[in-house]
Amino acid sequence: MSEFKTKCLIIGSGPAGYTAGIYTSRAGLEPIMVEGSQPGGQLITTTEIENFPGYIEGVAGPRLMEDLRAQATRYGLNIISGEVTDIDVSKRPFAVTVNGSDTTIVADTVIICTGAKARYLGLPEEEKYLGMGVSACATCDGFFFRNRPVAVVGGGDTACEEALYLANLCSKVYMIVRKDYLRASKVMQKRVMENEKISVLFNTNTKSLYGKDVLEGAKVATKTPSGIDDIQDIAIDGFFLAIGHAPATEVFAGKIELDEAGYIKVQGNSTATNVEGIFAAGDVADPVYQQAISAAGMGCRAALDAEHFVMLHTDA
Numbered sequence: 001m002s003e004f005k006t007k008c009l010i011i012g013s014g015p016a017g018y019t020a021g022i023y024t025s026r027a028g029l030e031p032i033m034v035e036g037s038q039p040g041g042q043l044i045t046t047t048e049i050e051n052f053p054g055y056i057e058g059v060a061g062p063r064l065m066e067d068l069r070a071q072a073t074r075y076g077l078n079i080i081s082g083e084v085t086d087i088d089v090s091k092r093p094f095a096v097t098v099n100g101s102d103t104t105i106v107a108d109t110v111i112i113c114t115g116a117k118a119r120y121l122g123l124p125e126e127e128k129y130l131g132m133g134v135s136a137c138a139t140c141d142g143f144f145f146r147n148r149p150v151a152v153v154g155g156g157d158t159a160c161e162e163a164l165y166l167a168n169l170c171s172k173v174y175m176i177v178r179k180d181y182l183r184a185s186k187v188m189q190k191r192v193m194e195n196e197k198i199s200v201l202f203n204t205n206t207k208s209l210y211g212k213d214v215l216e217g218a219k220v221a222t223k224t225p226s227g228i229d230d231i232q233d234i235a236i237d238g239f240f241l242a243i244g245h246a247p248a249t250e251v252f253a254g255k256i257e258l259d260e261a262g263y264i265k266v267q268g269n270s271t272a273t274n275v276e277g278i279f280a281a282g283d284v285a286d287p288v289y290q291q292a293i294s295a296a297g298m299g300c301r302a303a304l305d306a307e308h309f310v311m312l313h314t315d316a
């Protein structure tokens with residue numbers, strides 16, 4: 001069993017975590033990062049990123065994350081492999097357990113950057129076509145489907161927003177809605193229903209996706225009053241999931257205040273949680289924007305908040 005001490009522990013190695021690492025290292029907090037089971041975070045799973053500032057030609061997700069990691073370690077970020085499995089928030093400094101009881105880290109401040117994962121339907125083809133037509137982010141990938149037909153799965157506000165966003169770019173947008181109504185606000189429903197490019201398929205479930213190398217279509221089943229499903233093929237190049245995200249907050253439940261959907265609540269404009277000395281940044285505390293650059297920006301703010309806290313509350 002090993003024990004480490006730090007002025008700032010960063011949990012998670014996505015854009016938020018590495019950015020917090022760059023700032024806290026340069027500020028002399030000698031931070032430690034526990035990188036989690038997916039070093040580099042969500043962007044490791046994607047090919048081209050065209051909307052992260054500074055990369056004129058776009059950049060591959062793994063390359064971007066390697067660059068951020070190299071920049072953070074250059075200034076002294078110490079990275080430890082493993083998952084945080086427990087945290088004692090009852091007193092400061094906080095005691096954080098990594099991988100069961102292998103390692104304990106005692107930290108004056110903690111920045112939680114554990115991210116969130118998109119929910120998928122669970123179809124085997126979703127994984128097969130991920131990045132080849134299947135996406136959970138219209139803002140990220142919609143541009144790749146300009147003037148081509150796509151579908152959006154979901155019936156809430158996010159699904160409506162994604163459908164409207166895609167309708168500006170794509171030739172046709174199908175909305176695949178499980179229920180016989182949209183759960184979105186009235187104004188969003190109206191905009192969707194009045195948009196000529198959007199066809200809403202109510203009472204409809206996706207049965208399967210198909211295509212030779214890339215996605216070419218979906219088989220969908222619509223419930224009819226007779227009780228027999230009406231099965232049809234829709235030709236689409238893009239299949240966008242908009243059925244929510246699951247924030248990675250299991251370890252913090254009951255210790256740090258979460259909202260109804262499990263996201264960490266932060267106070268006002270800051271990144272402070274309800275526990276003094278613990279901050280949160282990126283998708284785990286942001287159900288709205290969920291972009292690499294917004295996560296990185298919040299990582300910067302959390303680092304500045306942690307730095308300020310250390311200055312006021314420790315002998316450093």
Ligand SMILES: Cc1cc2nc3c(=O)[nH]c(=O)nc-3n(C[C@H](O)[C@H](O)[C@H](O)COP(=O)(O)OP(=O)(O)OC[C@H]3O[C@@H](n4cnc5c(N)ncnc54)[C@H](O)[C@@H]3O)c2cc1C
Pocket residue numbers: 011012013014015016017034035036037038039040041042043045046048049050051052082083084085113114115116118136137140141248251281282283284290291292293295
């Ligand atoms: C396929 C795909 C394509 C995308 N494309 C784009 C794009 O083009 N442009 C864009 O701006 N955004 C894109 N996004 C969204 C972007 O990836 C996220 O908004 C961003 O990665 C969020 O960063 P984050 O630092 O908050 O968390 P994440 O990137 O989710 O990283 C979370 C980190 O926390 C770690 N972790 C989790 N639990 C623990 C634990 N208990 N202990 C220790 N570590 C833990 C994980 O292992 C991971 O390292 C895409 C997302 C996906 C999935």
